[in-house]
Amino acid sequence: MTETQTPDASSLAGLDGFEQLTAMFEGRLPGAPIADLIGLEGFGGERGAFHVELVPRHEHYNPIGSVHGGVIAALLDTACGCSVHSTLEAGELYISLDLTAKFLRPVTVDSGRLRAEGSVLQRGRRTALAQAQLYDARHRLVAHATSTCMIFPAG
Amino acid sequence: MTETQTPDASSLAGLDGFEQLTAMFEGRLPGAPIADLIGLEGFGGERGAFHVELVPRHEHYNPIGSVHGGVIAALLDTACGCSVHSTLEAGELYISLDLTAKFLRPVTVDSGRLRAEGSVLQRGRRTALAQAQLYDARHRLVAHATSTCMIFPAG
Amino acid sequence: MTETQTPDASSLAGLDGFEQLTAMFEGRLPGAPIADLIGLEGFGGERGAFHVELVPRHEHYNPIGSVHGGVIAALLDTACGCSVHSTLEAGELYISLDLTAKFLRPVTVDSGRLRAEGSVLQRGRRTALAQAQLYDARHRLVAHATSTCMIFPAG
Amino acid sequence: MTETQTPDASSLAGLDGFEQLTAMFEGRLPGAPIADLIGLEGFGGERGAFHVELVPRHEHYNPIGSVHGGVIAALLDTACGCSVHSTLEAGELYISLDLTAKFLRPVTVDSGRLRAEGSVLQRGRRTALAQAQLYDARHRLVAHATSTCMIFPAG
Numbered sequence: 001m002t003e004t005q006t007p008d009a010s011s012l013a014g015l016d017g018f019e020q021l022t023a024m025f026e027g028r029l030p031g032a033p034i035a036d037l038i039g040l041e042g043f044g045g046e047r048g049a050f051h052v053e054l055v056p057r058h059e060h061y062n063p064i065g066s067v068h069g070g071v072i073a074a075l076l077d078t079a080c081g082c083s084v085h086s087t088l089e090a091g092e093l094y095i096s097l098d099l100t101a102k103f104l105r106p107v108t109v110d111s112g113r114l115r116a117e118g119s120v121l122q123r124g125r126r127t128a129l130a131q132a133q134l135y136d137a138r139h140r141l142v143a144h145a146t147s148t149c150m151i152f153p154a155g
Numbered sequence: 156m157t158e159t160q161t162p163d164a165s166s167l168a169g170l171d172g173f174e175q176l177t178a179m180f181e182g183r184l185p186g187a188p189i190a191d192l193i194g195l196e197g198f199g200g201e202r203g204a205f206h207v208e209l210v211p212r213h214e215h216y217n218p219i220g221s222v223h224g225g226v227i228a229a230l231l232d233t234a235c236g237c238s239v240h241s242t243l244e245a246g247e248l249y250i251s252l253d254l255t256a257k258f259l260r261p262v263t264v265d266s267g268r269l270r271a272e273g274s275v276l277q278r279g280r281r282t283a284l285a286q287a288q289l290y291d292a293r294h295r296l297v298a299h300a301t302s303t304c305m306i307f308p309a310g
Numbered sequence: 311m312t313e314t315q316t317p318d319a320s321s322l323a324g325l326d327g328f329e330q331l332t333a334m335f336e337g338r339l340p341g342a343p344i345a346d347l348i349g350l351e352g353f354g355g356e357r358g359a360f361h362v363e364l365v366p367r368h369e370h371y372n373p374i375g376s377v378h379g380g381v382i383a384a385l386l387d388t389a390c391g392c393s394v395h396s397t398l399e400a401g402e403l404y405i406s407l408d409l410t411a412k413f414l415r416p417v418t419v420d421s422g423r424l425r426a427e428g429s430v431l432q433r434g435r436r437t438a439l440a441q442a443q444l445y446d447a448r449h450r451l452v453a454h455a456t457s458t459c460m461i462f463p464a465g
Numbered sequence: 466m467t468e469t470q471t472p473d474a475s476s477l478a479g480l481d482g483f484e485q486l487t488a489m490f491e492g493r494l495p496g497a498p499i500a501d502l503i504g505l506e507g508f509g510g511e512r513g514a515f516h517v518e519l520v521p522r523h524e525h526y527n528p529i530g531s532v533h534g535g536v537i538a539a540l541l542d543t544a545c546g547c548s549v550h551s552t553l554e555a556g557e558l559y560i561s562l563d564l565t566a567k568f569l570r571p572v573t574v575d576s577g578r579l580r581a582e583g584s585v586l587q588r589g590r591r592t593a594l595a596q597a598q599l600y601d602a603r604h605r606l607v608a609h610a611t612s613t614c615m616i617f618p619a620g
Contacts, residue, residue, distance in 0.1 A: 024218055074226070102439050252407065347525065369498045409538060413563060
């Protein structure tokens, strides 16, 4: 593992949240292991609005023949979290306090590529509220979420 | 793949929800692919209350150094869903309408084996409300969820 | 109480949800007692999107000096519920299964007239998902909600 | 209005949250105006668990013939909020970030006296998670809620 793949306090110290995400998705900083495990991809966005994609496969299924709610929650949580992350100033951190996911339609391999589009509804000094819509390949809304995050000074 | 690994209308028709779950976790019916993908294990319970476990690993991590909210949501959603599933009569199906997950403490590999304990708070004819607590190996509450499910007649 | 103030099966039978709401807010059908009790007013909208207003007063306060969360929840629940109601066909009923309210900013008498703007995000055959934003008189977002409703055939 | 009915910084400064609530419900400190408006009564509890009651009347009704979700939310929010309040040390304040209410059964005047029983599920340094169950006079569960609160140092 090379030095550029290992973020540390010094490599992140000068970057704001949007710059951190950009460095991550361009491969200059390491990404999220969970993304490789379940197949999160297609990250992108701007300050205050981030999206992520996933192609549903049989390995994502619950025993009743559709994509497990946890995979859908992972997409929604990622879109909400990255949207908030992208608003952080250098020296700020965040944690997610909750995720309220609504499952609107069964998702299967026939749904095609899923895209979760997150955005920040409100950004206070100590908290932020984000939402995310999850669309299937035909752009039907299949799930929705809101998430409250808490903002901290780092260290 | 053998016949006993392939559930179909006939093999499930006579079983109620608890019997279906038992057949699944004893290997007589196929389980959930998602369980293999992310490492859900240690399923068990009774009618109206089910638990599931997972040992957190680095592959479950988000980029900020802890287990991704989607993995925690998957545990909570599974415990809630199986708890409701275990109350179904033969010929009934369910779907989850939502999951409200609360993240109370960061979860890392140091948290040790996680256990999500679900239970049904209310079971009506058409809906059910379930909750789940997620504990770490020291039995500290690290996350909580509620989930509303809709109940249907099959077919 | 006159006959026009007393709705019954026959007076509602031919109306769809939007027509029922219109009849109510124009005074041809009786409105909601809760509206008089807490001061809900300024109802209006179109099919799939309804708003409601309230002027905060000291009688709405909790003991810690701001408008009680229940009053804010009442505004959000009304905007979500009316938005779903306005999509009903003649012969359909609905009930709210839940309300997830997020409180973003303290509300006081200085907030001025509040306006909750609801809209339907998804309308299926058996369920609907609505959201509502609550704004203060300076059009700052002070609260947000989502609500899942179940749709039934009447009778 | 006498001096003992007017709380100020000095009268509250020495009291912890439980002592503040006790002073309020014994009439030594003023209570919540909202309680008079909608009929909240029967407050009581201990550190970490508080209850509140309400007798449903027609003035609490929505236009579709049952108690409005906002009244139910007010009961649940009060039980959650007081439960958290009762854990505060002298010099701490709290605000509610959210309320996730689940409506399990229609509530009418025939439901009889309602009782919301709140309790704190988790109390951290900066946040707390509370839940509440709402029971009718026959002790059937009619609604449920969870609420996340943020804790602050006063002033």
